[in-house]
Amino acid sequence: MRPTEDQVVHELQDRTSPSAESMAALHRRLESGAERDGMLDVAYRTLDTAVGSLLLAATPTGLVRIAYAVQGHEAALEALAAAVSPRILEAPGRLDDAAREIEEYLAGGRRTFDLPLDFALSHGFRQTVQRFLPTIGYGQTYSYTRVAAEVGNPKAVRAVGSACATNPLPLVVPCHRVLPASGSVGRYAGGAEAKSVLLAMERTTTGR
Amino acid sequence: MPPKAPFETVVTDHGPTVLRVCRAVLGSHADAEDAWSETFLAALRAWPDLPADANVEAWLVTIAHRKAIDVVRAHRRHPVPVAEVPERAEQTALPGSVDTDLWREVRALPTKQRQSVAYHYLAGLPYAQVADIIGGSAAAARRAAADGVNRLRAQHTAGFARGDGS
Known part of the structure; x- marks a missing residue:
């Protein structure tokens, strides 16, 4: 019996259907081709950690975004597409150093980060504050008021809060070391619980 | 212009x-790879400049x-003296099975028929878009696709349904 048109088409679809391995190999080839041709404007990967799945993204300049799962990885990538470039690929190679240093940090074995950073996602006073934050040492905490004073704008306490809340690089730019004067942990991009975990971890390893 | 999706979604979707x-x-x-x-x-390379209302799949197939x-x-300029072995381990068909025959017969189709079949039946493009890509009219693209599928059907009077009782 002659097969029907549907059977022929179905068979053709079946026979040309790629395996996951084929697609993964082609994806890797695309990543290296894009890197070679200077078209990998943003490379990203995810990293499973004790504070949840983290999205790590980097431009050729440096690490540009770290997003907690609660912030939404997809939303973070869409924001990068709009603000930096839509030439975005999941390409873990560029994030090797960042992933390793973050893992070391979360394991308590690293106190400072040695990574090139790209502050393309922030501007003006917010960026000034964010660039200041890494000078707050491991295990130390500042109040929002103190940060405002340190960056030379003592009245801008609320703006310091906004700068911390919109920090595109949490963990590496340690906004978790800035606390409200009330003594509470305060808000955090990764949730108050993640902030407590980081602060507790830094206190413990500092006390050792 | 609305913001463009990350290109990774294009790779995943298409x-x-x-x-x-x-x-x-x-x-x-x-x-093919x-x-x-x-x-x-x-x-x-072109993704940032593609109009937001473009049909992404038709654009990619083009x-x-x-x-x-x-x-x-490139092959014609630099012929590769190696026998072609299209069937790989990932293919479900056994050598010599009817599937392998289908594969060979697809390759034996005239170019326009093969393209029309692929763009319409595999990519799901309407014939007007198939015609934009391969040239000629939508009616000609429809005929080429129909001829191609009929030819494949004719090659398989024995049928190639696998174990579904037909």
Whole structure:
């Protein structure tokens, strides 16, 4: 019996259907081709950690975004597409150093980060504050008021809060070391619980 | 202009379909992979400037059509003296099975029929868009696709349904 048109088409679809391995190999080839041709404007990967799945993204300049799962990885990538470039690929190679240093940090074995950073996602006073934050040492905490004073704008306490809340690089730019004067942990991009975990971890390893 | 989606979503959403199309059009898996790679590199380059209302799949198939032609031309200039072995472990068909016959017969179709079948039946493009890509009218594209499918049907009077009782 002659097969029907549907059977022929179905068979053709079946026979040309790629395996996951084929697609993964082609994806890797695309990543290296894009890197070679200077078209990998943003490379990203995810990293499973004790504070949840983290999205790590980097431009050729440096690490540009770290997003907690609660912030939404997809939303973070869409924001990068709009603000930096839509030439975005999941390409873990560029994030090797960042992933390793973050893992070391979360394991308590690293106190400072040695990574090139790209502050393309922030501007003006917010960026000034964010660039200041890494000078707050491991295990130390500042109040929002103190940060405002340190960056030379003592009245801008609320703006310091906004700068911390919109920090595109949490963990590496340690906004978790800035606390409200009330003594509470305060808000955090990764949730108050993640902030407590980081602060507790830094206190413990500092006390050792 | 509304913001463009991250290109990764284009690869995820359309990568497998474009590879099917390349495989059907080129017959060889290695050639199809070359055409796919060139297609997505070109698409990545042009992605920021693609109009927001563009049909992404039709756009990708149009690029793949040109890249497949480039791959064939490159072979003509630099013939590779190696027997083609399109069937790989990932294919479900056993050597000599009717599936393998279908594969060979797809490759034996006239170019326009093969392209029309791939772009309409595998990529799901309407005939007007198929015609935009391969040239000629929508009616001619429809005829070419129908002729192609009929030819494949005719080659399989024995049928190739696998174990479904027909």
